[in-house]
Amino acid sequence: MVVVLSGIGTAEFTVFDATHTPISNQEVALLGECGNPCGCASQKTDTNGKVRFEGVPLGTAAARATRVGFNSIDGTVTGTVLNPDNTPALGADVKLTAKVFDEDSCGLLDGIAQRARTDSAGKFRFTGVNVGNVSVNVSHPFFTTNVGAHGTLSKNGDNVDFSLKLVNTISGVLSGIVYLPDGVTPAGAGVEVTAAGPLPDVTVSTDANGHYAFAKIFPEGTYNVTARDGATGGLRRDQVYLRASQDLIHNLRLKGRGTVNVNVVNGAGQPVTTSAFVRLEESEYPNRTYEAALEAANNGVATFTNVFEGPLTATASDAFARGGRASSVLSGPGATLGMTVAMTTTGTVKGHFFQTDGVTPIPFGAVRLVINGTTTGQATTNATDDVGAFSFSYVPAGPVRLEAQDPQTARSGIAAGSVTTEGETVTLDIKAQGLGTVQGLVTSNGAAQPGAQVMIDAGQIHASTITDSTGQYSIGGVPEGRVVATASLSGNFLTGTNSGVLAGEASTLTLDVALRDSGKISGKVLSANGVTSAPLSYITALASGSTLSTTSDTQGNFTFDRVPIGSVSLSASVLAGIDKSVGSTEVLANATSNVTLTLNGVGSITGRALDSGGLPIAGDISVTGSGAFPYSFTVQSQSDGNFALPQVLAGPFTATLRAKSGELPSGSVTALVVRSDGATPAVGANVTLQLDPNRGTVALQTGTDGRFTARGVPLGGFTVRVSDPITNGLALTQSTLVNNSDTLDLHTIVLDDKPLMVVSVAPPDGTTGVAINAPIVLTFSNSLQSAAGISVLDGTNTIGASATLSADGKSVTLNGTWPDSKQLTVLVSTATSDIFGRHPLASFSSR
Structure with a gap:
């Protein structure tokens, strides 16, 4: 086989400065050869400003030269800022927006380049501004409306001069009279009035007529005006809005003070005579809090004096976790307000713990009081006097549940009831459950199965045993009620179940359990020629979620004596080689399936x-x-x-070939991988660095300390994916290698082993009266790849909806026009996937 590479060539570039003079020793990077936007395979120009790249693929070649902090192509931005009356504006804040270097993109982008304040002549000056579009934005503490202008620096050495005038937003005079709480009598001299707003707080004092006035210094806006009378302790705070060039007269009436009597009663309306704590809070300025303790001598009343008028809230609580709240308004100066706070309704729950006969009391029994699934009290039944008795005081109104257990026999019992009125005594007697025996026969393919594991579940009781030589089992001391018997071979193999009801003391329930039917597989592994017996091979069988394994003999023969009925997938791997084979068969009950596996070659x-x-x-x-x-x-x-x-x-x-000429710039990437607890090192986790975009991958594993270090990673962007085969935890993160020989430490990567599930739905399940255009928001445990697999159904018909994924990927918002007066179903199918590619274990629906 011969692999032939595509052609390569040489690219040469020359770098000039603003005066078109060649620049020597300037670093130039080649673009397009890696994912780094600044380029890679960088080299420096020679004395003639030239740089040469060899081994460049055929096609268009591009390079980037970046120089920061040197005299280059730039200009100057100047200007003058005037006050609204055309006088120079001293101390105005000027922000310059121009082209600035962005390290992520290795280019010039619009951004805040410089910032300055005007001098006494209202002047500002910015030098070294990159050519291109520029703009200034001016603000002033006394003139809050921003003004701005924009222009362009066209060439090196250009100057842009701006002239800007601030907008007058100064309001008129804020003044008024401060009155005593009667609203008629002026408070007189010495009352401090403070205005708090855009400027630092300003305080003035009233004259003999109670009059106050602020100078014309406040910009337009909202202010809190607070009056404090040091002589009487009177207070007042109002909110005002000052408009530009407009006077405002705002009179202030100091708040009056009065008396508040808080009457604390129980659920029956009777005064609380036990110790209780009362807190009174003012809902408006000055928002003071008053506290008092109730005692029997108070007859349930707490009195608070010198309370400022306005809305109030009173709360009461006691040592028995009772509490209450009430709100009202103290109308004016000298007024007396009566408030009633009703405490939580409570009662008493008592009873006896009896044996199964309902007559014999049980001493030293442990009784738990459970409210809303939480244990709120515990008691031990009497051993003398009233044997078996118990009592719980101050039990909140509502449903209650009692759970009791006999420490001598382990018998348990329950009772339930409800407290409805204050002081009510609810009697709940508890009868211990009867104990009996569960027995039965465990069979496999109709025959008794010795040595099978049997688990009995009866309420909170869980017991296990092993069948005897005849396949029989027996477990005593099982509480009456529904009983589930589960039988299996070692490792929950061939699990079978049966259930029934155990009724009555000392009764016996027979529950026979049939293990899942099974059959036998007899097979042979052949070499690729289909004739010769294969070498020793490792055989696995996957059947109904169970994995079985064995080894073939020298003749290629193998046997599985007991395999669950149904379809079975088989695979064979040569122990001393890489050859392998797969196959399947159907296993029938109490029968032998013959199969032949032929190796691939x-x-x-x-x-x-x-x-x-x-x-x-x-x-x-x-x-x-x-x-x-x-x-x-x-x-x-x-x-x-x-x-x-x-x-x-x-x-x-x-087969593909990759070759290079010269050294490829690269670096190292390291990180510590820990499991979801944030501390345990993820030993042996699989790590893959995906080089972006589509430049290949680097695969490795974490060491015994949970750390990995990938060396020789090409510069540019990459995505790290981590999977832990032990916990199935996953992680994903992205970063960029910038400089040759750099070591990039990603620090600690925490694995995520949470299953994908729906955390909440809004509107929640069962909501009625939902608007036809109301959005539906689903929140998930993990970030999603997309909204695929999420739909809204009207019966079996899908309703069109637009889905929007939140920035963190954990929320999906569905928008649409829903049919009126219909029951709709929001469905999240198992096709939904998080960013790690995991799917929900089961579909989720909400109606």
């Missing part, structure tokens, strides 16, 4: 690598087999062009 490949001129060349030859068993190998040809692969699988293949 093995050959060798030799060849010679030639360049475009027909001369031998050293390079990398990639051989890809596309037959029944695809494969890929890479081998290097010698200087005489010869290469060989002594052993490959028979079948069609493709």
Whole structure:
């Protein structure tokens, strides 16, 4: 076989400065040979400004020369900024937008180039500005409306001069009178009034008539005006909007203070006489908080004085996790407000724990109080006096569940009820479940199966045993109720189940379990000629999710004595070679299936690598087999062009050659890969660097410390994909190698082993009255590749909808016009895929 390369040539470039003088020692990079936008295979110009690249593929060649920080093609931007009254504007902030160098694209893009403030003459000046479009944007603390202008620097040494005038946004005089809480009497002198807005806070004081006034210094905008009377402690805060050139008179009435009585009652409306904590909060400025503790002597009332008028919120809580909240408004100065806070309704749950006869009490029993699936209390039944009794106080209103267990016999029992009114006593007696025996016969293909593993599940009880020599099993102490018996051979092989109900104390339930039917496979592995017995081979059989394995003998014969019925996939691999075979068969119950596997065959490949001129060349030859068993190998040809692969699988293949002249700029990439806990090193994880765009791949594995280091990686962009065969965790990240011999540390890569699933749907499942144009938003556990596999159904008909994926890929928004008065189904099928290519374990639907 002979592989011939395409032709190559030489490209020469000359670099000039702004005066068209050749530039020596300037770095030039060749474009298009790698994914790096700055180019690669860089070289420096000679004394004549020339640079030469050899071994360039035929076609158009492009190069890039970048010089930063040197005198190049640039100009000057100047200007004058005037106040609205045509006087120079001192201290105006001027931002220049021009062409700036972007390291990611290795080009000049529009961006903020420089920034300065005007001097006392209102002047500004920017030098060293790259030629092209320029613009300035001016702002001033006292004139908040931005003004701007734009122009163009056409050639080296150009100057653009701007003249800009600020827009007058100064408001008129802000003034008013500060009144006492009665709203009639002026507060007098010495009240501080503060205006807070775009400028730093400004404070003035009232005169003897309670009058205040601010100078004309505030730009148009929104301000908080706060009055504080140091003599009386009075306060007030209002919000005002000042318009340009307009005066505003805004009077302030200091807030009055009054008394608030908070009456705390229980669920029955009776005063709370136990210790409780009361908090009163003002909902408006000054937003103060008042606190008090209730005691029996208070008769359930907490009194707060000197509370500022306005909306209030009162909350109460006690040591028994009861609480309540109420809101109201203190109307004015000197007013007294009464508020009532109702605590959570609670009651008492008590009862007895009895034996199965319902009469004999059980002492020392452990009883748990469960509310909304959470254990909120535990108690031990009495051993003296009222034997078997238990009690829970201050149980919140609502459904309750009791779970009890006898520590001597392990018998358990449950009871359920509900607290509905304050102080109610709910009596719930618990009767222990009866215990019995579960027994049965385990069979395989109708015959008793000794040594089978049997698992019994009855409520919270799980027990296991092994069948005896006659296939029988028996487990005692099983609580009455539904019982599931599961039998299997070692490794959950040929699993079978049966279930029934165990009823009554000391009763016996017989549950016979039939293992899954099985058959036998007898086979032979032949060499590729179909006649000669194959060498020793490793045989695997995949049947109904179970994988079986064995080894053929010297005659190629192999046997699987027990295989689940149904379709079975078989494969054979020669132990001392690369030859292999696949096949399938159908296994019937209690029968033998005969199968023959014929190996694919093995050959060798030799060849010679030639360049475009027909001369031998050293390079990398990639051989890809596309037959029944695809494969890929890479081998290097010698200087005489010869290469060989002594052993490959028979079948069609493709060989490609890549060779280079000179050194290819490259670097190293390293990272630490850890599992999803963020700490455990992912030992032996598979790492693939995909060189962008489509420049090949670099494959390697992490070491015992979880770290990988890929050396000789060509410069440019790449994508790292990591897969952990132990946890099935995956990771994906992207980066770029820029400089020759660089070592790029990606630091820590954390694997993601979470399955893809729907986390939430809005509107949620069961929502009615949804608008016909309301968006449907689905949130997923992982980022998606696309919205494929997501649809909206009206019955079995698909409704047209546009799908939008969020920036992080974890949310999909469906927009459309939904049919009115219809039940719609949002379906996420198993075709949906995350960025790692994983699919949901099962379809998801919401109606």
